[in-house]
Amino acid sequence: MAPTAQELLAAARELQPALRERAAQTEAERRIPKESGEALLQTGLLRAVQPKRWGGSEVDPWVFNQAIMTLAEACGSTGWVLGVVGVHNWQLGLFPEEAQEEVWGEDPSLQISSSYAPTGQVEAVPGGFRLSGTWAFSSGCDLCDWVFLGGIVPGAGFDMRTFLLPRSDYRIDDNWQVMxxxxxxxxxxxxxxxxxxxxxTHRMADGFACQSPGQAVNPGPLYRLPFGCVFASCVAAPAVGAARGALRALVDQAEGRFSTLDGQLAAEDPIVRSVLARSASEIDAAAASFERHWEELLALAEAGAPMPIPLRARFRSELAFAVERCTRAVFDLFQVGGSRAIFDDNPLQRLLRDAIAMRAHAINNPDKAGQLRAQVELGANDDAFAGFL
Incomplete structure (x- = not known):
């Protein structure tokens, strides 16, 4: 029996102490440690949005987003991998049944990493396509046996797709030396x-239209949601978690830290208190935006109703601005964290670096997402947004 939503959220909370303890190890290994990867599988968290017919929990995205936030609060890297790798179990549910059978037929716990930017070459050949090239930023790839790669099919029109490849068809180039x-x-x-x-293969246009081949065997409302919103929420959620982690770290440290200038307890410093209160409000508002928009979209999916482009554009913009607000909150919290905040063993500096890296993801760019929303508000053609909303 797959875990329920409540059980998944409880499991995420229970993992926090171990993830905090392994945070330095995770950074040193430059990948999720074996123990953490096994925990994500054993608790069912990686399979939270996998179809029930394959043993997944098939919970709604807001539940999954909350689990991602909870893990990222303890370790930004682990929360990020849960979001990016875990959401692929949802997307594979949109692929034709034959593809789902290939991946999960013998072992439904197998995982998929990704790199969606169409940086490689795609050649149309009889029966399919031939791919060559290098794709970057495939988070969690060491834990996975398959990969999603983005590419554009040559020919008339814009036909961007996700291509699914087994581990035997690619190699991993370890270039991950980052801040x-x-x-x-x-x-x-x-x-x-x-x-x-x-x-x-999965057409981006099908994900945009919420009419994918996999819905024939996965008819639930979860698989009637737009790809752009589901994926974007899973790469935005870790930033909320990182900000919560920074807030917790500041509170924990402020209760026992005294200023070397005037001996004042940090917890009694009005500047620290002001930053803490403002940051907490920004973080709460960011999380509330996820919940509010998912309530609207899920209600439409459950009713079998269309997904309005203005609502999707608004959500995409709100997600990116939530990341921006949370990144600024982490920076503000770091600034009042005192000189000890710069030490390697202080979670404030780690969470700040993680938040900056999260904000750097193209999906989390508020200017780009804001442009999409503005264009929709100004009456641009829907076809211009295929795949991004």
Whole structure:
């Protein structure tokens, strides 16, 4: 029996102490440690949005977003990997049934990493496509046996797809030497002339239209949601968690830290108190935006109603601005954390680096997401947004 929503959230909370203890190890190894990866699988967290027919929990995205936030509060890298890898179990549910069977037929616990930017070459060949090139930033790839790669099919029109490849068709190039999200192992994927059959592809336009082949066997409301919103929420949620972690760290440290200038207890410093209160409000508002928009979208999905473009554009913009607000909150909290905040063993500096790296993801760019919303508000053609909303 797959875990319920309540059991998944409880499991996420129970993992926090161990993840905090392993945070330094996670950064040193530049990937999620074996113990953490096993815990994500054993608790069912990685399979939270996997179809029930494959043994997943098939919970709604807000539940999954909360689990991601909870883990990221303890370790930004682990929360990030849960979000980015875990959401792929949802997307595979949109692929044709034959592709789902290939991946999960013998072992439904197998995981998929990704790199969606279409940086490789795609050639149309009989029965499918041939891929070559290098794709970057494949978070959690060491934990996975398959990969999603983005590519554009040559020919008339804009046909961007996700291509599904087994581990035997690619190699991992370890180039992950970075300042933030060090433990995500977001390495390069290198492909040399791999054949991908038609059924192992998913059209971006189908995800945008909420009409994907996998819905024939996964008809629940979870799989009627727009790809752009589901994926974006899972790469935005870790920033909320990181900000909560920074808030907790400041509170814990302020209760026992005294100023070397005037001997004042940090917890009694009005500047510290002001920053703490403002940051807490920003973080709470960011999380509330997730919940509010998911309530609206899920109600539509359950009713079998269309997903309005203005609502989707608003949500995408709000997600990116939530990341921006949380990143600023972490920076503000770090600034009042005292000189000890710069030490390697202080979670404030780690969470700040992680938040900056999260904000750097293209999906989390508030200017780009804001432009999408503004264009919709100004009456631009829906076709211009296929796949991004």
């Amino acid at each position: 933030g999200l060090r433990g995500t192992g977001s390495k390069n994927i290198v492909v040399e002339g791999a054949f991908v059959p038609e059924h192992r």
